[in-house]
Amino acid sequence: VTPFHFGDSRRPLFGIYHPAQRSPARDTGVVLLNPLGHEAIRAHRALRQLALRLADAGFHSLRFDYYGTGDSAGDCAEGTLCRWVQDAGTASDELRDTAGVAKVSWVGLKLGAAVGVLAAPARRDLDTLVLWEPVVSGRAYLDELRALHAEVLARQGRSSPPGEILGFPLPDTLRAELEAFDLLAAPRPWGRRNVVLASQEGPHELRLRENVGSSYRSVSSTVDWSPRRSLSAGLVPMEALSVVAASLGAA
Amino acid sequence: VRERPLQFGDSGGMLGLVTEPERAAAGRPAVLILNSGLVHRIGTFRNSVKIARRLATDGFPAVRFDLSGVGDSEPRRDAVRFEERWLGDVRAAMDHVERTRGVRWFVLMGLCSGADNAFRAACRDERVAGVVLMDWYTYPTLRFRFLRQWARIRQLRSWRRGAARLFRSAARRLRGPAGLAAATQEAPAPYVREFPPRDEVAADLRVLVARGVHLCVIYSGGMLDAYNYREQLLDAFPDVDFQGRLNLEYLPDADHIYTELASQRALVEAIARWTGRCFGTAPAPAPATR
Numbered sequence: 037v038t039p040f041h042f043g044d045s046r047r048p049l050f051g052i053y054h055p056a057q058r059s060p061a062r063d064t065g066v067v068l069l070n071p072l073g074h075e076a077i078r079a080h081r082a083l084r085q086l087a088l089r090l091a092d093a094g095f096h097s098l099r100f101d102y103y104g105t106g107d108s109a110g111d112c113a114e115g116t117l118c119r120w121v122q123d124a125g126t127a128s129d130e131l132r133d134t135a136g137v138a139k140v141s142w143v144g145l146k147l148g149a150a151v152g153v154l155a156a157p158a159r160r161d162l163d164t165l166v167l168w169e170p171v172v173s174g175r176a177y178l179d180e181l182r183a184l185h186a187e188v189l190a191r192q193g194r195s196s197p198p199g200e201i202l203g204f205p206l207p208d209t210l211r212a213e214l215e216a217f218d219l220l221a222a223p224r225p226w227g228r229r230n231v232v233l234a235s236q237e238g239p240h241e242l243r244l245r246e247n248v249g250s251s252y253r254s255v256s257s258t259v260d261w262s263p264r265r266s267l268s269a270g271l272v273p274m275e276a277l278s279v280v281a282a283s284l285g286a287a
Numbered sequence: 288v289r290e291r292p293l294q295f296g297d298s299g300g301m302l303g304l305v306t307e308p309e310r311a312a313a314g315r316p317a318v319l320i321l322n323s324g325l326v327h328r329i330g331t332f333r334n335s336v337k338i339a340r341r342l343a344t345d346g347f348p349a350v351r352f353d354l355s356g357v358g359d360s361e362p363r364r365d366a367v368r369f370e371e372r373w374l375g376d377v378r379a380a381m382d383h384v385e386r387t388r389g390v391r392w393f394v395l396m397g398l399c400s401g402a403d404n405a406f407r408a409a410c411r412d413e414r415v416a417g418v419v420l421m422d423w424y425t426y427p428t429l430r431f432r433f434l435r436q437w438a439r440i441r442q443l444r445s446w447r448r449g450a451a452r453l454f455r456s457a458a459r460r461l462r463g464p465a466g467l468a469a470a471t472q473e474a475p476a477p478y479v480r481e482f483p484p485r486d487e488v489a490a491d492l493r494v495l496v497a498r499g500v501h502l503c504v505i506y507s508g509g510m511l512d513a514y515n516y517r518e519q520l521l522d523a524f525p526d527v528d529f530q531g532r533l534n535l536e537y538l539p540d541a542d543h544i545y546t547e548l549a550s551q552r553a554l555v556e557a558i559a560r561w562t563g564r565c566f567g568t569a570p571a572p573a574p575a576t577r
Contacts, residue, residue: 037359039292039302050292050304052359073332080327084359106329107304107336109290192509192542203332203546 042100042130049123050107051100053134054087058094064163065137066090066097066284067127069148073204075261076105079145082272086143086280093286096135100127102151113205117154117213124155132161139163141227141284146261147171150217156226165227166283167219168276169259172240174217184262202262220247231283233276235259253279288343293352295383300361301376303328303352305384306343316392316416316566317384318342318349321377321401323544327358331398331544334551338396341555345563348388352380354404370407377408385414392416394501394562399543400480409500410491417501417565419558422543424482425506425513426523434515485523492527501565502529505536505557507550509543534561 038055041048056062068083070076087097102120104110128140141164144152149170156162171177178201185202189195200206220243231251234241245252259273281287293303305317320335322328328351329336339349354376356362363372377395384390393412395405396419406423409415482488495502506514514520517537536557541550 037302039294039304039359041290041292048290050290052302077326077329077331077333080358081325106333107290112333188546194547197547197549200548203544203548203551205548 043123043126047103047109049100049103049109049126051098051127051130052084052087053131054091054097054099055135056094056096057091060094061096061135061137062094062285063137064095064139064141064284065128065131065135066095066141066143067124067131068097068099069124069142069144069151070100070102070105071146071148071261073105074202075146076101078261078271082277083145085272086277089277089281090284090286093281095284095286096131096137098127098131098134113207115207116209117151117217118209120151121155124151125158128159128161142166143168143280143284145169147177150174150219150222153219153222153226154217157223162227164229164231164284166280167230167232168280169234169236169261170219170232170244171217172219172244174214176240178211178214219244233279233283235276253283255279288340293350293383296355296360296376296379298361301352301355301379302359303350303380304339305388306339306349306351308343308346308348310346311348312346314392315347315390316394317388317390318347318394318396318562319377319380319384319405320349320351321395321397321404322354322357323398323401325357328353332546332551334398334545334554337551337555338558341559342562345559345567347394347562347566348384348390350380350384352376370404373404374408374411377404378412381412381414392566394419394566396421396558398422403480406491409495413498415500417503417562418495419503419505419561421505421554422507422510422514423504424488425510425519426482426485426488427513428519428522430522431515431519435512438511438515489524489527492524492529496528496530496532499532501532501534501561503534503536503558503561503565505538505554507541507543507545508539509541534565536561 038053040053041050043049068087071079083099087099090097101108102115102123104112104115131137131140139161142152142162143166145168149167152165152167156165181201185196188202229251230248231253232244232248233253233255235255255276259271259276288309289307290304293305295301320330320339323331335351339351342349353360354373381393391414393415394417395409395415397405398421402420402423405418406420409418504520520535538550538553541547541553545551545554
């Protein structure tokens with residue numbers, strides 16, 4: 037694997053390039069789109085395992101951190117959905133250059149799926165878009181995070197301070213962007229193929245199933261991406277990883 | 288500050304990033320930030336990144352890296368015990384930074400298991416001039432036991448008042464559609480860590496103090512069942528003369544992983560203050576014994 041910085045040198049993004057471990061390599065590269073905040077930390081191992089698996093199946097892939105997250109430049113409070121959508125494009129260009137592939141596929145986990153659908157219409161080189169447990173309603177997602185945050189703090193007898201959510205700042209711009217996000221209303225086209233992968237069957241997932249139709253796949257195990265056990269437990273949902281990899285043609 | 292990826296170790300399988308000051312001051316130690324549990328090198332809530340960038344702004348190169356088998360570092364296939372492997376990893380990181388950056392002194396830093404590893408590595412390597420140990424080992428004292436009992440009694444009294452309320456709200460939740468799921472949800476597993484015998488740690492502390500190592504030990508309020516007042520560490524080690532080399536901080540408003548932004552800022556400030564005071568003006572002290 038090759039860790040490197042890319043993009044605007046004043047505000048570099050950090051990525052890890054996983055070259056294909058089988059030749060001939062596929063002509064489509066895969067960019068992995070992280071979820072938000074604590075979920076990106078919880079999902080780190082799973083996305084790494086996915087990249088390794090894709091490399092074994094002959095795909096070049098790139099994992100990266102959006103601006104203001106992970107190892108990339110920027111303060112946590114500077115993150116905006118708009119900026120992350122640009123970052124997805126920058127990362128895709130970078131992978132095409134580095135790996136010499138003509139097309140890219142994206143795997144977006146949770147909020148990463150939102151980043152994916154928002155970035156997709158501007159890309160003519162997007163092959164498959166895998167929406168893995170996608171955030172369907174940004175507002176409902178925020179409510180969920182707020183409830184979890186309140187629960188975590190209530191256990192310590194505290195109430196949650198405004199402007200932050202589960203250990204990360206929630207600046208006004210990002211909050212407004214999230215509140216306005218509705219996956220089903222997002223402009224299309226997305227990828228040449230779109231695959232939805234969900235482990236829950238809530239009302240949002242049902243709406244999504246009706247809307248996406250045949251490329252909807254459900255996985256039986258529910259994944260807890262919350263920070264409840266972030267120190268002591270790793271998280272690699274094997275079943276979901278297999279389904280994601282299969283969606284991209286890496287059986 | 289500038290950041291660069293690092294790859295080191297036997298087959299380049301170890302991965303980290305160095306955050307470097309614009310102008311490196313000669314003689315300053317590099318700070319190595321270790322993993323907490325299985326959280327990769329950015330730390331819980333990205334706190335390791337915040338600490339590294341702050342320290343680099345203050346003139347200290349800071350390295351965040353993944354121990355083998357954690358984050359993006361390859362697992363090691365040898366049959367060595369975890370603790371031994373990790374000590375080897377920390378040594379490999381110091382060797383790499385020493386070789387490529389000409390740094391001779393190090394400050395090792397970590398939270399929880401990271402603190403345990405930092406302490407063990409410091410005991411074995413004379414290049415270590417300082418350690419920052421967050422929610423490190425704890426040993427009960429008489430006052431700790433008294434405070435814990437007192438807290439239990441108070442809890443019991445408020446429990447009797449709150450029990451009826453609790454029962455009513457539980458019944459309400461159970462009646463709701465999501466009630467059953469919420470009620471049967473698994474409680475978070477308690478964090479289990481083993482601490483070495485106190486006497487062993489006291490001996491190690493005396494060795495570190497004699498070597499001139501600076502110690503910054505920070506306890507959060509997230510370990511109340513193990514550490515519940517500011518001076519507990521001092522009371523637990525009455526037989527260690529720290530010779531003014533111990534900076535003990537207690538942040539009772541913070542939880543174990545520093546969830547609240549205010550507690551994150553307090554942590555970064557406490558570390559930056561200590562680092563500046565101990566290593567900001569003069570090169571690291573030569574060890575007393577070599």
